[in-house]
Amino acid sequence: MNFAILTENMDLFLEGFKITLISSVIALIASLLLGAFIAVLRIAPYKPLNWFGTAYVEFFRNIPLLVIMLSVYLIFPLKGITAGTIGLIIYTTAFIAEAIRAGILSIPKGQLEAARSSGLTYSQAMRIVILPQAIKIVIPPLGNQFINLVKNSALLAAIAGGDLMYQADLISARTFATMDTYIFVAMFYLVLTIPLSLGVGYLEKRLAKSN
Amino acid sequence: MIVFSQVNKFYGDFQVLKDINLTINKGEVVVVIGPSGSGKSTLLRCINHLESISNGTLTVNEVSVSDKKTDINKLRKEIGMVFQHFHLYPHKTVLQNITLAPMKVLGQSDEEAKKIAMKYLEKVGIAEKANALPSQLSGGQQQRVAIARGLAMNPEIMLFDEPTSALDPEMIGEVLDVMKALAHEGMTMVVVTHEMGFAREVADRIVFMDQGQILEEAIPAEFYAEPKEERAKLFLSRILNH
Numbered sequence: 385m386n387f388a389i390l391t392e393n394m395d396l397f398l399e400g401f402k403i404t405l406i407s408s409v410i411a412l413i414a415s416l417l418l419g420a421f422i423a424v425l426r427i428a429p430y431k432p433l434n435w436f437g438t439a440y441v442e443f444f445r446n447i448p449l450l451v452i453m454l455s456v457y458l459i460f461p462l463k464g465i466t467a468g469t470i471g472l473i474i475y476t477t478a479f480i481a482e483a484i485r486a487g488i489l490s491i492p493k494g495q496l497e498a499a500r501s502s503g504l505t506y507s508q509a510m511r512i513v514i515l516p517q518a519i520k521i522v523i524p525p526l527g528n529q530f531i532n533l534v535k536n537s538a539l540l541a542a543i544a545g546g547d548l549m550y551q552a553d554l555i556s557a558r559t560f561a562t563m564d565t566y567i568f569v570a571m572f573y574l575v576l577t578i579p580l581s582l583g584v585g586y587l588e589k590r591l592a593k594s595n
Numbered sequence: 596m597i598v599f600s601q602v603n604k605f606y607g608d609f610q611v612l613k614d615i616n617l618t619i620n621k622g623e624v625v626v627v628i629g630p631s632g633s634g635k636s637t638l639l640r641c642i643n644h645l646e647s648i649s650n651g652t653l654t655v656n657e658v659s660v661s662d663k664k665t666d667i668n669k670l671r672k673e674i675g676m677v678f679q680h681f682h683l684y685p686h687k688t689v690l691q692n693i694t695l696a697p698m699k700v701l702g703q704s705d706e707e708a709k710k711i712a713m714k715y716l717e718k719v720g721i722a723e724k725a726n727a728l729p730s731q732l733s734g735g736q737q738q739r740v741a742i743a744r745g746l747a748m749n750p751e752i753m754l755f756d757e758p759t760s761a762l763d764p765e766m767i768g769e770v771l772d773v774m775k776a777l778a779h780e781g782m783t784m785v786v787v788t789h790e791m792g793f794a795r796e797v798a799d800r801i802v803f804m805d806q807g808q809i810l811e812e813a814i815p816a817e818f819y820a821e822p823k824e825e826r827a828k829l830f831l832s833r834i835l836n837h
Contacts, residue, residue: 498682498741501643502696502748503672512695516686 389564393555400551401572403465407547408534408576411472415533416526418473419480424510426485437481445478450539457543465547468540476533483529487522488514520591527584531577538573548572596621596752596783597642602651604637604807611637613807615651621751624784626794626815629804630830635787638804639754642785643674655752672700675745679757681737683729683744689716690725693744701748708747715743719773735766742773753777755786791834795819803827 390397425437444452453471460467491514499509541549552569556562597619604612611634619625627635640646641653644660644667653660658670683692693715694708703711716722719739721732729737738758745753755774759767771793778784778797788794794801794815801818803811803826810824822828 492680492682494678494680494682495684497645498676498678498684499696501645501671501674501676502744503668503700504696505668508699512699513684517684520686 385567386561386564389555389559389561390568393551393559396551396555397548397568397572400546400548400569401575403540403545404534404537404547404549404572405576407465407469407472407537407540407545411469411476411533411537412530414473415476415480415529418477420484420515422477422481423484423488424507426481427488429506441478441481443478444474445482449475449536450542453539453543464540464544464550468537468543468545468547472533472537472540475536476529479529479532480526483522483525484515484518486525487518490521491517523584523588523591527581527588530580530584534576534580535573596623596656597785598652598654599638599641600652600654602641602648602653604634604641604646605649611807612641612648615809617802617809617812619783619785621783622781623799624778624782624786624797625800625802626798627785627787627802627804628789628791628794628830629810633804634807635804636756639756639785639787642752642754643671643676645676668700672748673751674754675748675750675752676754677738677741677745677756677758679760681729681734681741681761683737683740685729688726688728689721689732689740692729692740693747696744697747711747712743715746716740718746718776719743720769733766734762735769738762738766738770739773742770742777746777752783752785755784755788757787757789759788759790789834791819791831803830805830 422437422440425433426441428434449471452475453468456462456471456474457464457467462470495513495517496509499513500506504512537547538549540547541553544550548569552565556565559565599615599617602612602615603610615638627638629635637646641648641660642655648661655670656673658665660670684695687695690709690712693712694705697703697708697711698705713722713725716725719742721736721739724732724736724740729740732740758774759770762770767790771790774784774786774793775797798815801813801815802809803818803822803824805826811818811822811827813822818827819831822831
């Protein structure tokens with residue numbers, strides 16, 4: 385291993401790391417909120433909302449992420465990082481919506497009935513009674529989606545997103561130390577994903593205890 | 596107060612409720628009995644629109660329940676409901692279970708809602724469990740919390756859907772006692788139950804259902820002494836003589 389590749393290009397690696405981190409965190413929060421929203425649309429008691437939710441999920445989870453990112457990048461006058469992050473949000477939302485929907489459906493029907501019969505609106509019942517319970521069940525599959533999201537952000541490189549993978553492409557093209565560069569970049573991804581895995585595991589244990 | 600008039604309900608081709616005519620007056624305790632699948636629970640759940648009727652009219656306080664223009668959340672404020680399986684919110688404490696709807700629906704302050712919740716918890720005899728989670732309570736205690744949760748909305752009507760069917764035999768008494776006390780205070784109650792002792796003692800009227808129809812309506816003394824319908828006689832003989 386040529387550690388000089390790492391030390392000499394540390395600023396580039398760190399710049400890429402920062403972009404990957406920012407893009408992932410923004411995409412994670414946004415796709416969690418949007419995913420919960422789409423999940424509720426899919427099970428709401430109004431057919432047109434169901435259709436919209438289903439159409440969204442089936443369309444965006446069944447086309448490649450790269451196509452979504454490129455489309456956003458080419459259609460809108462946005463920088464690579466912005467277009468890429470939006471693409472990431474659109475794509476991940478579809479998967480998170482499915483995970484959350486499964487969680488909501490696993491909550492006994494009586495919970496919604498009890499909440500509604502006390503006069504709460506559908507959206508109040510969802511927000512206060514159903515979703516907080518569903519989220520516990522959904523934590524493990526969400527963890528998977530979050531880890532995938534971080535790794536999927538590597539596609540930002542294709543639209544000059546300035547992320548870790550983009551920097552690695554530049555470094556390897558310049559130094560020809562392809563193998564070393566990508567091993568180092570893998571390490572940087574692990575620095576992001578391993579704590580995420582551990583965090584999800586911790587959350588799972590803590591929430592299990594609180595019940 | 597609650598008026599069913601020629602109400603029918605279908606699940607696809609299957610008719611769950613047939614030509615239901617029933618009037619429940621203010622302060623009355625009506626106990627609905629009958630074999631499983633006779634439509635008792637469905638009848639009850641139509642009153643607060645957890646189920647919708649297929650045709651006929653159903654009014655609560657002269658407001659049509661099935662009318663699309665009716666604000667169903669407003670109507671539900673007046674109707675408390677207690678379920679067979681309690682349906683307490685497992686992620687909230689006993690106190691939070693009770694204060695949730697008064698705060699969100701009636702707009703009570705946190706302090707006010709807590710005060711009222713404690714009053715009802717004392718009434719059902721488990722004030723000391725206010726900060727426990729539902730999972731730390733016995734079935735009987737959970738059902739009493741569920742009753743307190745319904746009462747905290749200060750409803751005009753309480754619906755009970757087999758409130759003791761999921762309980763240990765030893766815990767049935769404590770729940771029935773709370774319900775009896777409520778009946779004596781003049782609450783309008785509609786109760787679906789298999790507890791014949793409770794029905795006989797507390798009900799102003801017994802409604803006997805079979806196959807989606809009301810076969811007989813009578814005061815308990817008459818009904819238990821001599822039901823008019825053959826099906827009711829058979830039903831009573833089977834559940835009383837075992």
